[in-house]
Amino acid sequence: MKSSTEKVSYKTTVPVFTDEMKKTYTILAPDMLPYHFDIISVVLKRNGYNVEILRNESHNVIEEGLKHVHNDACFPALCVTGQFIDALKSGKYDLNKTALLISQSGGGCRASNYVPLIRKALRAEFPQVPVLSLNFSGLEKGSGIKITWSMLMRFAFGIFYADAVMSLYNQCKPYEVNEGETEQARNACVAYIKRKLVGKGYANYKRVIQYILSAFSKIERRDEKRVRVGIVGEIYVKYSPLGNSHLEDFLRGEGVEPVIPALMDFVLYCIVNTINDKKLYGRDKVKASVYALVYKYLYAVQKKIIRMFTRYGFEPPHDFETLRKGADKVINQGVKMGEGWLIPAEMLALYESGVENIVCAQPFGCLPNHIVGKGASRAVRALCENVNIVPIDYDPSATKVNQENRIKLMLARAKELLAEK
């Protein structure tokens, strides 16, 4: 038995998505980020990818997920796969002209395995359907979306804009005087952003953000104090209503203002991790220095957006450098799998901006969350007096009553504290 250097392959051939197919194929994308995917899908459309965001969330979505994904795989994988299979079975799409699109992070978390897991799920019933990967780490060459510099920049600004809309919607909706006004503002902004993103002026962020801020500032709002609840956690269940049983809506129904940190922070977190990889482990120096430049640029934009928010009297997005400093108090920035150090960092930033109640949303049994969610919350509590963190597990069989009970428990105490003030 001497050491072997041969290779053996068990790879099954998968349908490849060719440039030709762009013309005729419909590309389905999961409903991961309700604000963001919709907005940035126009960029993909502009580049010839006919993307459609799925909105199906019937009971069958979860059933299909359970059937097609391993019992112990994480809940997001189950939701995404279920949503795809349910759509493919709906009869709405020509199965020979349909492809699937999923983002892929490429880290040490099992989430980077979504693409192979989905392919596996498709193998029996839909072998002809190609799966495209949207990633920035060079994975799945050949069936990834070809990312150009211009697309990348449009994505980045799209995320900034979508973040602004998400944040302002949440800041206005609970306080609106005239029912429906916030939706109107949101819809107007989304339409405006979509126009901008496909045109030349996409990078003129001052103008776009100005437009968004002004639209929302016109909403008539009640001046009252409400309990604010921050949502942190695993990226899918943090944002996706399918994943978190419509957590935002539930909170609003309880008279709460939900506070959801920006997606851009996750993007910056990924960029910074590559830079840290060089610092901690001496990895890829060239990549790290390019990323450092990108980071510098995006951070400068974030700073300006923060200033504009403040001028309008709105709560601005978190300052990424503040997040990093916060993280250093609790955990090492070397913890980079999944949402890693970003979770405790966001907890601290939320607390500092006066949000004392935090839901930490995580898929049941999520590996990184053992460390950064449940594992780190004790350290966060030690730094923040009165902080109220509830970890909520999301799982296909976790009952809604159970989840809601837990959140209600947090709210009971939060409302009491608010009354005392």
Next chain:
Amino acid sequence: MEKLLGIDVGSTTVKTAVLDQETGNVLYTSYQRHFSRVKECVVAELEKIENLFPGEKYKAAVTGSAGLGIATASKLPFVQEVQASFLAVHEYYPDADVVVELGGEDAKIIFLTGGMEQRMNGSCAGGTGSFIDQMATLLDLDVSQMDALALQAEKTYPIASRCGVFAKSDIQPLLNQGAAKADIAASIFHAVVEQTVAGLAQGRKIKGKVLFLGGPLHFYKALQKAFVQTLDLSGEYAVFPENAPVFMALGSALYAAKENAYTLSEMLEKIKNGRGRDEVTRGQPLFESQEEYDEFVERHKQSDLKFADIHTYTGEAYLGIDSGSTTTKLLLITPDCEILYAHYQTNNGQPLDVVVEKVKEIYALCENRITIRAGAVTGYGEDMIKAALKLDFGLVETVAHFKAALYFNPKVDFIIDIGGQDIKCFKVKNNAIDSIMLNEACSSGCGSFIQTFAKAMNYNVEEFSRLGLFAQKPVELGSRCTVFMNSAVKQAQKEGATVEDISAGISSSVVKNALYKVIRARSAEEIGENIVVQGGTFMNDAVLRSFEKETGKHVVRPAIAGLMGAFGAAIYAKERQTREKSTMLSKAALGEFSYTAKGVVCRGCTSHCNVNVLTFANGEKYVSGNKCERGAGGKKSADDWNIYEYKYHLLRSLETGNGAGRYATNVQKPLGRVGLALGLVTFEQMPLWTAFFRELGLETVMSDESSRALYYLGQHTVASDTVCYPAKLMHGHIESLLDKNVDFIFYPCESYNLDERAGINHYNCPVVAYYAELLKANNERLTEENFLSPYLDLNNLALSAKTLKKTLSRYRFTEKQIKEALEKGLHALEDYQKAVRRKGREILSGARMAGKTAVVLLGRPYHADPEINHGVGKLLTSLGVAVLSEDSVASSAPVVETNVLNQWTYHARLYRAAEFVCKHKDTQLVQLVSFGCGLDAVTSDEVREIMERNNKLYTQIKIDEINNLGVVKIRLRSLLATVKGSKEEK
């Protein structure tokens, strides 16, 4: 003045309290079980109050886990349970520090002083009232009997406390082995305490004045005792209030003080007219019409067996016994397979007694006409029954079921058996068992789940299942672990589902669970064409119908579906008997049969198994519960065939210096003492860091050997109750090092492991990579000074040296010194790995010479820890098999390209080891998977695929803190039986 009314609707009970608002005096309280008829029960209770205080006005509030539905429907104010108990505590016990509260389904802790915090059990925690109920059912006791028994206990057994399903699989073998009920009862209460401490306190100590609330803590003295003992509370610090059961009702009454007042009739009106949210998904009825049902019954009648009259028959007969987990089955057949005698009963935890009684009955019926030529036994209790009755044969369950199924359909290609606690399915290819799927510990308990549930709803199981047959709108309960189903059922009840709908829903859930979670079928075609279903659970027509509906196929259910194991055993006895006379105890000998049971701890090795010794009247002994044959009084265990033992001893021997490795001896006059934990990332790297520190002149101290006790030592700092057991054990390792007064503990963070060039990247799993962060954040004893956890990438020697220089700055080493030490360390690691490979070769060639089967037991390096693998390796050697590990063979197999991302160092070894097994015909594979390991959800599917593509068997074993090798044994024996079968054919 108005009165205050608190209504607490829990998952199993309704509590009410009436207070005088002015004086605060408690005027009335009540406590009532609601048997899932929540609304009716609340109405009845309120009507009682109306009769007591007619015409009064009340300010009322509702609380409790099932209260939300009532409150929303009736628009009465709702107060969160913890909030309610908080108010009551404030009122009645203002000096309490901690409140521990157990309810029917919930467990809570409120820390009142020193930073207020509230904790509630997670979605996977069953250590509560209904858990206790479930366990009592299992012991065939009511809870108060169990409580009384527990107080007389002499010892406790370790029972997994995380959820009922796990505990069940710990308890069942104890019962089958004849452990004393009193001891088991006490163990159950201890498990509940552990669950509360581990699952809820999570790193925070429960101390000061502790207030215990909730029904179970009020009623069960043994539970009280267990809590007081475990938390080490002296007298006045443990408070068990008189009004504990209605405490939350009192709290919600206090909450109601600021609400509007109503008369009770107004309130009753509201509740009666309130409509719940109908969010429960409904499925199709099982049968549309009576005709459909009749056709179904008629069709299945065709697979009945013939009976022969035992009272008149003269001739030979064969006896088959199936001693299952919860039931015992006996069957006596003629040589033509006609049934002379059949018996099926729950064994009430006393399988041996049942068998002895029934065999006596058979002997009596046989008179002198019938001669029993041979007898065979299968099932959980196989070994014990075989030893006690001296039966001719024992066989593994899967083989028994296959034998039986063949009789009914010689073309059978798929067999599924759902029993009380197990689901077993296997495919048949070329007349042999091909792939076996057993339920993993996480979804077991399906058949007995229906039983437990029927009992909880006050029905017997037959009646309960019959109700489901014609349900109009069966509820959809999902297809997961039954513990989850439990709360789904509760939710359905809250939404007003009928018993019929729930019964049908449960049946269909059991089926879905089997199909999609155990078999993991993607479509019905995959399963097979000629399906035989069996096992007691399929006697239930609702389950059978659900199965046919779900698969879209007509299947064969023999009328003796529940007796198939016994039938197979009888056929086996018939086929195999060669002796003139059966070895079975004769009628006379059986008449004098008696035994005593005693539990002892085996000191044969470090495993310290809790073994049970049955002593029969003739002085012969039967030992069970042991992991290796040493405990059974046999010869020395065959450790030489077991590379897991070898690896573990090699690593442990680094500590004392007796073992191999070039840095075996500790340094003289050390600069300091460094603690190294033998777990997770520093398990395989132990030779590296030992050599590294010794080279630098530090003394290395290794953490204690893992054990249950070590786990308990660190349990209070475990932050996440669903993390894998190897990670949980780390907390104990750290505590043990802290107790050894080391200068510091070294435990690095490594995103990347060493690059073995076997995949597209070489990550560690997130838990292995960053567990240091979690340990630091949750153990108060760890500081920046005594816990050093640098971020390292050992592939980059220069940078690692730089980082380590900084980490160890207190010793002022030069970078060169560190670098040299690190190089020596890496050499030591290489030496270790070489030694493991050498040993692997030795074992394999030895096995070939001895004609033994070699099994490559796939795992992670730290699975070599006997507390983690629970002696699976030993079990294999005791079955006559040689045991290799993934790391002993991986490097001699090609690098494998997989469909999934092959990007973790330890996992890449699994694929290569699988490839190795495929290339070497005389080896087999078994994969060890830790419960909760998310990465293995990915790798196990992939390994299975590699094996299947090469026509090799895939066997997976899930391990956790549970200590039950029964299921594992069946699985391994089935594997070996199949291997042997295919060898014989060739």
